[in-house]
Amino acid sequence: MNCELCGKEIKHYHEVIIDGATMKVCDECAKYGKEVRQPSSFQIPRITKAVVQSPVSNPIVHTPMKKRTPRELIDDDEPVLDFGKIIKKRREELGMSQEELAVKLQEKKNLLAKIEREEIKPDKATAKKIEKILGIKIMEKIQ
Ligand SMILES: [Zn+2]
Incomplete structure (x- = not known):
């Protein structure tokens, strides 16, 4: 027409x-x-x-998603600041030698000595064992 x-x-x-x-x-x-x-x-x-006249604009540019950091997602723990002192104090209270505690932890005495001097941080598994054996809390939640 x-x-x-x-x-x-x-x-x-x-x-x-x-x-x-x-x-x-x-x-x-x-x-x-x-x-x-x-x-x-x-x-x-x-x-x-x-549809032709209004192409879809990039949603990432205009509406940025609030990205959560991995730290927020992972329920993580960190040894407290003076974990070594706490371990040593508690171990001595219980009349336990470094060697005895190391055996219970299934770790080398040398490693335990370093942890007590706070030269190294215990890994999560070791820290959990220490907490359990000594009945103390040395891990804290990361906020
Ligand atoms: Zn016309």
């Missing part, structure tokens, strides 16, 4: 009211009239047009 206003060939028309008369016109001529809402001919091209 052709636009009733300019005569251009059109696939989908706009039905508009121009000077009180209803006319089937092209996209260009539709601007000159008041569009009559009809759910038939022009709805499909309108939807297609909308």
Whole structure:
């Protein structure tokens, strides 16, 4: 069909009211009239047009996700600041030698001595064993 206003060939028309008369016109001529809402001919091209004309903007740029740090996700523990002193004090209270405690921990005495001097931090498994054997708390939650 052709636009009733300019005569251009059109696939989908706009039905508009121009000077009180209803006319089937092209996209260009539709601007000159008041569009009559009809759910038939022009709805499909309108939807297609909308998709083409507004490409999806990058959601990462416009709505950045709040990224949680791994520390928040992992329920982690850290030895308290003076873990060595606490271990040594408690061990001596229990009348236990470094060697005895090391045996119970299934660790080398040398390693235990280093932990008590706070030269090295016990790993999580060792720290848990120390806590259990001595009945103390040397690990704290990382906030
Ligand atoms: Zn036209």
